[in-house]
Amino acid sequence: MSQIGEDLHIVFLPFFTSSHLIPLVNAAKLFASRGVRSTVITTVHTAQTLQASGITIHTLNFPSSEVGLPVGIELINSAPTQEMAGSVFRGMMMLQPKFEQVIRELAPDCIFSDMFFPWTVDLADQLNIPRLLFYPSCFFYHSVLHSLRVYKPHESVTSESERFVVPNLPDNITMTRAEMSEHLKTKTEFGKILELIYESEKRSYGFVHDTFYEMEPAYVDHFKKTKGVKVWHIGPLFRFFNRVSDYKHDCLSWLDYQHPKSVIYICFGSMASFLEAQITEIALALEDSKRPFVWVVGKAGNVGLPEGFEERARRENKGLIISQWAPQVEILQHPAVGGFLTHCGWNSTLEAVVAGVPLVTWPLFAEQFYNAKLLELLGIGVGVGADVWNLGYEITSPIIMKRDIIKAIELLLGDSGIAESIRQNSKELAIKTNKAIEDGGSSINNLMALIEELKVVKLTSKP
Template identity: 65%
Template sequence: MVTDLHVVFIPSPAPGHMIPLVQAARVFAARGFRCTIITTVHNALTFQTSIDRDINIGYPITVRTINFPASEVGLPVGIESFGACTTEEMETALSRGVQLLQAPMEQLVRDVAPDCIFSDMFATWTVDLAEELKIPRLLFYVNNFIYHSMSHSLKVHAPYANVKSESESFIVPGLPDNITMKRSQVSHMFLTKTRTGDMMKDVRESEKRSYGLVHNTFYEIEPAYADYFKKITGMKIWHIGPLFQFVNDGGALEKNSSLTWLDDQKPKSVIYVCFGSMVRFPEAQITEIALALEESKKPFVWVVRKKGNEGVGGLPEGFVERMVTENKGLIITGWASQVEILQHPSVGGFMTHCGWNSVLEAVTAGVPLMTWPLYADQFYNEKLVELLGIGVGVGTDVWNPTSDIISPIIGKHDILKAIKLLTGRSTIAENIMQNSKELAVKAKKAVEEGGSSLNGLNALINELKHVKLNTKP
């Protein structure tokens, strides 16, 4: 049943942000809200098929597009997402383009006259626009509660200032658990003035002026931190994840005939390796990963980014040919349907950068993790994986300021050690597998009738329905 409430959704142009926010829009549309997603032309193309499917079954959802100012910022036509950038210079140019989009996006929001703005965390300008239009602004966080809780503690207490070296550990104070970190793992924005730090300051300021906060997480994965964060903010907060469980895009795996390779593998035997859509490893690191995978003698699916038009640099001579001819592994250089891959019964482990979307997808599939955090919130996510007992680390402990990875190379022996530990028959491996299975059950129940996330979603919907949205001038 279509309501008379219209929500406009404003994503940020990075896959890890755009995908869950679009999923949120589709979830709202499935429950009768009129939903409009505003983005650029080429970003819209990445999810338009899903939106068309929703429209065909009667969901009230539309996409409004704006042309990206590619020529003004010196980018090739079609480069509108940080996931499409192959250099740091391109990312800087894209950021300039995003700033130029603000004015036309503001006007488009005024034109569509919504009753609510559902905004990605980095679209901080939407809080001013919401106040102008006298409508609620919901701030959407793609992060979990432990990240926000740890960030709050680091900012308030600055425990890293009391250690004498980058490798010395300290306790993050005031948290529900005894969590230790090294100064080398702490985001640079806590240690010095950075552009990211300025952006996060703006995010926090917009948070205080928002109607409420929406998180793509579920209560059972971090109950103590959900309660802790709600207490320290005192704001209206809803957790409605994992959002991908609310939308059904079934069949994606079957559409890619190359992934039928998984059907021929033994249950829980395949290692899935993916470091997200933005990571740019040096060739020396690609070499070490390839050597470790080959020496492990475990079947694998490896999603690895091309270096521009040059292909994948750093692969050992003959590596691809050996993997193909001997049927040892599948190397994917384009898009991969990660949710379907992780849910395939042959996948038994996931080597990941600990992006929160990736962790949620693995948790829901019950797949244990080999953690390799690199930047952003990933070291904080790894701490949650450790607390939950659902993975092992490869041993990285240096935070990177950008997606160009400059931290020390992790050698094949350390990578191989993690693979063997996770895939072996030790008590540690068995406990990790059992914990992963139990958490997967909780993740699935969270979105079912009576589940914490479905309850959170219903509470948010009821909140919006009861808000006096007819106060616009």
């Protein structure tokens, strides 16, 4: 890549959870690949998990003892309980003065800040430099969210399950109150934090999103017009650094012996914790579907698995259970994988889109219900029937039954015209993804335009 940003120094400030940390650090690497001096500020133990090629990492000590956490738990998704996750968040807020001090000492030309650091807009004003607000999410989500906040269509329905149309969008998007984030329906502490973020939007130089134009062109254009702000889409960020590891996980060797497009991959991210009854229904569905599978069970371990389930799957070469880390990018890109049963986190969504793998959508919380609607709108996903947003990581929404899980898997992996259409749509979108990150592609063009603009701002803001 050409070096166009030699005169710029940008400080990158990632949030304390992997779903935000990884794409923002990848953004720092992407800017560095164009010659920008890129400094990431994070905590000591978090820094040890990062590959720092091309970037500088400045570390701070996390206040573990002050918030009652064991040393080393510095990411929300690494906290074993909801209470401990809250302690990580409190520790992060306590670090604000130290973050500010470091940024002042570094005297950067720009602050590239995660959404959860709204105070960086004040610091940027004091330093007379631009503040870029990073959203590791799509324009579709923010467009729907904006319409819900402004027009409040959910206030006109009389029940949690009654459907309503979200107004002023390029497509006919319907929702229920049950699918909506809690802060949109009542006052919450999280809602107060989001209000600070929305206020910081108005004073930011612009927004940067981890998405690409060809995936949601109508919503990129709609968002720009509706919000009247500068926005740049430079994703999928992980795709720029999609290196094949020298280490080959056992599951990849197992996949080598499966038929092409035959395997269903199941993973709900690193945060969700299902009830035992739900784990049982998933296991029974996989057993009855007769489809080979790779299932990352995460925090649940084998709690809730029917007796002998894992042994039968292994003995019959039917599937694999993974309770620790799994190489998700490599799994999705393996030719044996034909579908992905997912919570619709944005990182997982992009990884599937890049691989051209269709999705069974099972949203749980955060912005996942919005992402699921985008996937269905694009014709690359089918819903499993999840229709109640969860307040926390403990999933208490109604149990999705075995028959509904099997139905969705068969609709995705079967021989029907719908299944074929979904596979074709997924394949075509994957091709567009690759073009977006090539020289001359939409994401690279956005990146270069942003760097050039920041160089102009630096020159014109000098006293």
